[in-house]
Every structure is written in structure tokens, then in C-alpha cells.
Amino acid sequence: MSRLNLLEETRYEKLPVSVYPDPMKASLAVAQRIADLIKSKQAKGETTVLGLATGATPVRVYAELVRMHKEEGLSFKNVVTFNLDEYYPMQPDAVQSYVTFMKENLFNHIDIDPANVNIPDGTLDKDEIQAYCLDYERRISAYGGLDLQILGIGRTGHIGFNEPGSAPNSGTRLVTLDDLTRRDASFDFGGKENVPTKAITMGIGTIFKAREIILMAWNQKKAEIIKKAVEGEISSDVPATYLQLSANVEFVLDADAASELTRFDTPWLVKDCHWDEKLIKKAVIWLSKTLNKPILKLTEEDYNNHGMAQLATERGPVYNINIHIFNKVQHTITGWPGGKPDADDSQRPERAEPAKKRSIIFSPHPDDDVISMGGTFIRLADQGHEVHVAYQTSGNTAVWDDDVLRFTEFAIDFGKMQGQDSKGLEKLYENMRSFMEVKKPNQPDTEEIRNIKGLIRKGEAIAGARFAGLPDEHIHLLDLPFYDRMKTQKHVSYEDDVKIVMQLLQQVKPHQVFAAGDFADPHGTHKVCFDIILEALTRLKAAEEWTKDCWLWLYRGAWHEFDIHEIEMAVPLSPQEVERKRLAIFKHQSQKDLPVFPGDDAREFWVRAEDRNRETARAYDQLGLAEYAAMEAFIRWRF
Structure with a gap:
């Protein structure tokens, strides 16, 4: 591409942007730049001063730097680091502290002098913080400033913990965290109420003094804020937009994080396009x-x-x-999600034959099936297909401790009514209650508590599936091991999870598989569950004939819907079916009113689901198609 064409294509972008196919390739490129800088300064006998970030974004960068140190001899003896921020208050040995993060991901594995590591101190008394922050600035200046500052970006547009409202000349200081930032951190802390309300952060003015600034962002969740930061007007409402004023900044993105930039999202606005069917559909719907x-x-x-x-x-x-x-x-609209028997299916999203299909609905958590596709679930069962549901995880993380005590109390009282000896259960109850009284935020539950929480969600899942019309033998509780392992292990193998899913697929030999395609799920479980299904199907496709006639459909969960141009099957729901879906969701009593992990949205899950389904139907109506009460949407995954 010529320079003139590139300038035309990126004319909406107000700072340099490099886009890589995936986070790994992008991370390797950033790590190489850091290594080249260190080596260049070493050759001159100079110190390299790095500004470092925490969070999921730089993890692969640090892993590659560790690899370079161990395998290629990259030395960090001439490196001084200053971290961007730290929660306040925060003990350095806490699991959530950035001291712990940096040690686990970088410092414990390289030859850096501990005296050269600088991370804001989350243990200070409040009256010490101002002097400490001034000294932090002086220490950076004493080394001649930062050679390179790496950044992530929060969904509020914060860099470091410079939240909306931060001044462009701000220095290192104590700040109050935005509510969205705290919600995003809630999973790590076992609930938003346990996330500190404040943090010590380098200021935007401090970051600006770096001779080079690299902001990294991965995945679809960051796409919206990246568009604002790169193409939006400079505003204190999105602090990252201040980087547009720097001559030394570059955004390094993966394809998903860059997907809402004009040159990728609406390319016809900036260049001539190759007009294939997919792009024409997107453009006309956009218009x-x-x-x-x-x-x-x-x-x-x-x-x-x-x-x-x-x-x-x-x-x-x-x-x-x-x-x-x-x-x-x-032609994406169909009232026959399993295919319409004896009909011309050339313009329909599903095949007419076989008339009665075997379908498996995979549900990452015990309620994703009815929340995300409850109407289609019920429709498939009503239309006589052999429908199975597979609950991939126990969902035991998302149950309140109070419910454990309540259910155990019920079991004790019921046992006494039957004349049973309840001493063992009473002892267990007392042990659980004692544990809960001293339980720390995000501390893993005991095995007994996890089991009871899993049983609570198991009962709700079975009730929901029965309500949808399934016999008990078609309800499969897989309880994939990775879900509990991830709570205590950093590196988890998924091999036995894949084998469990393969076994179910071989047993049912489905014509249809429905899986959660909501990879923006804030807790990451949906993506892991999908990858397990995909690996299982990929292995089976190489060996088993029935897989050639097996289609994989993706649905989205409570968080957001597919874009209209992506949808390949839209199942309209009548008002009565919307109500039936709602009643199926109501079977999940532990998730009603106030679930443990509600995400960003204050609405209950059933309200979100209904609003989303109505919005999808409204979008079809606005395009000039038939008006329906609600719609559930799917896209087909092609191998």
C-alpha cells in the first residue's frame, strides 16, 4: 500500500496505530522493541528506564521478555522500572496487589536488581502520600525520565488510573476509582464491594514525559473505547485522548480491539473496497x-x-x-430453528432433513441456555426434536454464602423430621459457618461449600430444562474440571474437559450444536467453554462420519447481541413464548434479584434478555421487515 493510500485510509485516526492479527503477535513485537532498547542502551553503558503496566494486557509481553532472558541471555541488570499504579490501600503480598503481579509475571524470573524496581506503595498513611508522590516524580527525573512507557487502557478510557476528569498535566497522586473500573476488577476481589475505592497513579503529565509511549489493547471489549481514544475529540471524559497530543505515542492493537476503527468497521468511508457479499450486506444495513x-x-x-x-x-x-x-x-428469519420438514430449504438458515434432529445446547453456566436462547430451546422441544442440554460448569462461584447456610439448615431440619441422625450435617454446618465468618475476599471456598453451591445450581438447571420440555435423561451436568481448577491453579490443562465433551458428542451424534459465542463475557468462562467444544468437534471431525452433518450455531448471552449484519438465523418469539422463556429463567432463583456477579448492567438477567430480544426484533422492523415481539439470534460457525 502506498503512503498516500495509507494516509487516506487512516485519516480519521489522530495518532499512529499498528494492528496485528492477534494478541500474541502484537505482544511479541512490543517485547522485541523493549529488548532492542535495553540492548542498545547496554551497548552504550547506559541505564534503561521503563514505565510498566499491569493487568491482562501486558502479560504476554512479560512472558516473552522472560523467555528472552532465559533462552537468549537478555539481561535486565541495567534496567530501572517504575510501575504506573497500585491500589490504595493494598498490602504488597496480597494476591490482588500489583507488587505480586509484577513479581509473578516478570521480576521473579529475570536478573533485575530489586533496588531498581519502583512500585507505588499501597501501605502508606494518608498524610504521607503527597510527599511520597512528589518523591516518585523526583526519582523518575533523577534517572533522566522514562525511556519507554507501556500502557493498557480501561473501559473508562483511563491510562494508569487516570480516570475521567483527570488533567493533562497531572502528576503522581492519590485518585478515586471510577465505578466501572471497580466493577471490572470485582472478579479478582470477590465482589465490587471488596475493590479499593482509591489508587496511587502516575499522572498523565508524568506519562507524557516518556520519550516513547506504547499503548496496547486486545479483544473486542476494548474496541469501543479504542475508537474514542484514536478517532474522538480530546476530552477529559476519555483521558486516553490526551495521547493524541504526543508526538511519541503509538497504539498497538490486535484485530479485535481495532475492529471499530473506521478503516475496519466502515471501510467504504475511507477507501475503495472489494465488495463481496458480506461487506455489501454490512454496508447496506449500516446505511x-x-x-x-x-x-x-x-x-x-x-x-x-x-x-x-x-x-x-x-x-x-x-x-x-x-x-x-x-x-x-x-431469509435469516425462521420459526423452525431445527429446519422446516418437507420445505424448500434453499433459502432457509437450517436444513429440512432430517425432519427430527438431535440437538445439543451447551450452556457454560447453568442458566446461559434459558437466558440466551430459552425461546429457541422451547421451540426445538415443542417441534419434536431430540434436544439435549449440557451444563458445562457447576456455576458454584456465583452463589451467595447465605444460600449455602439456608439450604443446609433445610437439610438438617428435614432430616430431623424423618428421624435421621443429623449430627454430621450439623458439624459440617458449624464448620462452614465458622469459615464464612473469617473468609477473605476472593478466598476459594472449601470443597464442601463448593459442592453445596454446585448442588443449588444443579437443581435450578434441571428445573429450567424440565420446564423447557426435556426429559431427565437429556439433561447432562458435565461439571468440567477446569472451572474449579482455575480458582487455585495458574496454568490449567483442558485435556480432560475436551474428552468429557467428546464423549457426550459421540453419545448423542448431534445434527446441531448450540454454543455460547459471547466471548466478551467478563469472566472469560464462555470463551474457555467454546474452545473446549471446538477442540472436541475438531478432533471428532477427523475421525467420525456423523460430524460431516453436524452444524455449530453460536448464541450470545446476557451481555450483548450479534450485529444485525452478522446474524444468520433469527428465531421470532411470540409474547406467549417470551413469557415461557421468562418463567424458565425464573427457575434460577440464586441468580434472581441480585446475582453475585451482575456485570455492568443493573437489570436482572431476565430483563436484560427480554430487552435484548425486543431490540433485535425492533432492528429487523426498522430495516423494513416484519414486526415481531422478540427475536433470538444465531450465527453459524464454519470449520
Whole structure:
């Protein structure tokens, strides 16, 4: 690509951006730049001064630096580091402390002098903090400033812990954390109420003094804030936008984090495009939504005024394009998610044959099935398909301790009514209650508590699946081992999880598999569960004939829906079916009212699900298609 074309394509971007296919390739590139800087300074007998960040984003960078140290002899003896921030108050040996993070991910594995490591002190008395922060600035200046500062970005747009409202000339100081930042950290602390409300952070002015700044961001969750930081107006509402003022900054992104930048999201606005079917569908739907006009009412002038003149010229007249895309969208709508028997299926999302299909709905947590696709679940059962549901994890993390005591009390009282000896259960109850009284935030539960929490969710899951119309023998509680292992182990093998899923697939030999495709799930379980299913199917496809006729459909959970242009099957729900779905969700009593991990959204899960399904139906209606009460949406994963 010529420099002129690149400038045209990136004209909405107000700072340099490098995009890599995945986080690993991006991390290796950043690690190499750090290593080159260290070696260059070493050759001159100079000290390298690095500003370091914490969180999930730089983990692979640090892992590669450790590898370079161990395998290639990269030395850190001439390196001085200053970390961006630390929670306040925070003990350095706490699991959530950034001291612990940096030791585990970098410092314990390289030859850096501990005296050269600087991390804000989360144990100070409040009246000591101001003087400490001034001294932190002086120490950086004494080394001649930062050679390179690496950054992540929070969903508020914070860099370091410089939250919205931070001044561009701010220095190291004590700050109050934004509520969204605390919610994002809640899983690590065992609930938002346990996340510190304050932190000590380098200021934006401190970061600006670095001779080189690299901001890294991975995955779809960061795409929205990256677009604001790169293409938006400079504003204290998004502190990362201040980086647009620096001549020494570069954003290093993976493809997912960059996906909402104009050159990737709406490329027709900045360049000529290769107009394949997928891009045409996306562009026409975008134009319809942008102008709030049904697809069939879009005009040539609309195309010309919104960057789509090339499409109109190459594939026009535009009315033919409109009809074509209208039909494609219309053909995604079906009341027969298992395929309509004895019907022409050439324009339908699912096959007509076999008329009665074997389907497995994989649910990462015990309620994802009914929350995400409860209407389709019920429809498949009502239409006579052999439907199975597989609950991949116990979900025992998301149960309140009070419920454990309540259920155990019930068991004790019921046992006494039956004349049973309850001394053992009473002793267990007292032990659990004593543990809970001194339990620390995010401390793993005892095995007995985990088991009871798992039983609570098991009972709810079975009740929900029965309500949807399944016989007990079609309800599978896989209890994949990785879920509990991840609570106590840093590196987890998924081999036995894959084998458990393979065994179920071999037993059922499904024509349809439904799996959670909500990879923005804040706790990461959905992505792990999907990867296990994908690995199991991939292995089986190499050996078993039935897999050739097995389709994999993805649904999304309580967090957000697929974009309209992505949807390949939309199942409309009547008001009565919406109510049936709601009642199925209500079977999960431990998740009603206030679940342990509600995410960003204050609404209950059933409300989120209904609102999302109504919004999907409304979006179809706005494109000029039939108006439905609600819709559940799916995309097909092709191997």
C-alpha cells in the first residue's frame, strides 16, 4: 500500500496505530522493541528506564521478555522500572496487589536488581502520600525520565488510573476509582464491594514525559473505547485522548480491539473496497440504520452521500442491491430453528432433513441456555426434536454464602423430621459457618461449600430444562474440571474437559450444536467453554462420519447481541413464548434479584434478555421487515 493510500485510509485516526492479527503477535513485537532498547542502551553503558503496566494486557509481553532472558541471555541488570499504579490501600503480598503481579509475571524470573524496581506503595498513611508522590516524580527525573512507557487502557478510557476528569498535566497522586473500573476488577476481589475505592497513579503529565509511549489493547471489549481514544475529540471524559497530543505515542492493537476503527468497521468511508457479499450486506444495513430508512427506500443519492458510490457504480442500480440485501436478511428469519420438514430449504438458515434432529445446547453456566436462547430451546422441544442440554460448569462461584447456610439448615431440619441422625450435617454446618465468618475476599471456598453451591445450581438447571420440555435423561451436568481448577491453579490443562465433551458428542451424534459465542463475557468462562467444544468437534471431525452433518450455531448471552449484519438465523418469539422463556429463567432463583456477579448492567438477567430480544426484533422492523415481539439470534460457525 502506498503512503498516500495509507494516509487516506487512516485519516480519521489522530495518532499512529499498528494492528496485528492477534494478541500474541502484537505482544511479541512490543517485547522485541523493549529488548532492542535495553540492548542498545547496554551497548552504550547506559541505564534503561521503563514505565510498566499491569493487568491482562501486558502479560504476554512479560512472558516473552522472560523467555528472552532465559533462552537468549537478555539481561535486565541495567534496567530501572517504575510501575504506573497500585491500589490504595493494598498490602504488597496480597494476591490482588500489583507488587505480586509484577513479581509473578516478570521480576521473579529475570536478573533485575530489586533496588531498581519502583512500585507505588499501597501501605502508606494518608498524610504521607503527597510527599511520597512528589518523591516518585523526583526519582523518575533523577534517572533522566522514562525511556519507554507501556500502557493498557480501561473501559473508562483511563491510562494508569487516570480516570475521567483527570488533567493533562497531572502528576503522581492519590485518585478515586471510577465505578466501572471497580466493577471490572470485582472478579479478582470477590465482589465490587471488596475493590479499593482509591489508587496511587502516575499522572498523565508524568506519562507524557516518556520519550516513547506504547499503548496496547486486545479483544473486542476494548474496541469501543479504542475508537474514542484514536478517532474522538480530546476530552477529559476519555483521558486516553490526551495521547493524541504526543508526538511519541503509538497504539498497538490486535484485530479485535481495532475492529471499530473506521478503516475496519466502515471501510467504504475511507477507501475503495472489494465488495463481496458480506461487506455489501454490512454496508447496506449500516446505511439503513444511519439514515433510519427501510432498506427498500434507500436511494442512489443516499449511497453517493455516504461513501458507497463505488458500490452503486459496480453493482447498481441501487434498488436491485436493496432488494437483494432485503431478501438475504428476510431469509435469516425462521420459526423452525431445527429446519422446516418437507420445505424448500434453499433459502432457509437450517436444513429440512432430517425432519427430527438431535440437538445439543451447551450452556457454560447453568442458566446461559434459558437466558440466551430459552425461546429457541422451547421451540426445538415443542417441534419434536431430540434436544439435549449440557451444563458445562457447576456455576458454584456465583452463589451467595447465605444460600449455602439456608439450604443446609433445610437439610438438617428435614432430616430431623424423618428421624435421621443429623449430627454430621450439623458439624459440617458449624464448620462452614465458622469459615464464612473469617473468609477473605476472593478466598476459594472449601470443597464442601463448593459442592453445596454446585448442588443449588444443579437443581435450578434441571428445573429450567424440565420446564423447557426435556426429559431427565437429556439433561447432562458435565461439571468440567477446569472451572474449579482455575480458582487455585495458574496454568490449567483442558485435556480432560475436551474428552468429557467428546464423549457426550459421540453419545448423542448431534445434527446441531448450540454454543455460547459471547466471548466478551467478563469472566472469560464462555470463551474457555467454546474452545473446549471446538477442540472436541475438531478432533471428532477427523475421525467420525456423523460430524460431516453436524452444524455449530453460536448464541450470545446476557451481555450483548450479534450485529444485525452478522446474524444468520433469527428465531421470532411470540409474547406467549417470551413469557415461557421468562418463567424458565425464573427457575434460577440464586441468580434472581441480585446475582453475585451482575456485570455492568443493573437489570436482572431476565430483563436484560427480554430487552435484548425486543431490540433485535425492533432492528429487523426498522430495516423494513416484519414486526415481531422478540427475536433470538444465531450465527453459524464454519470449520
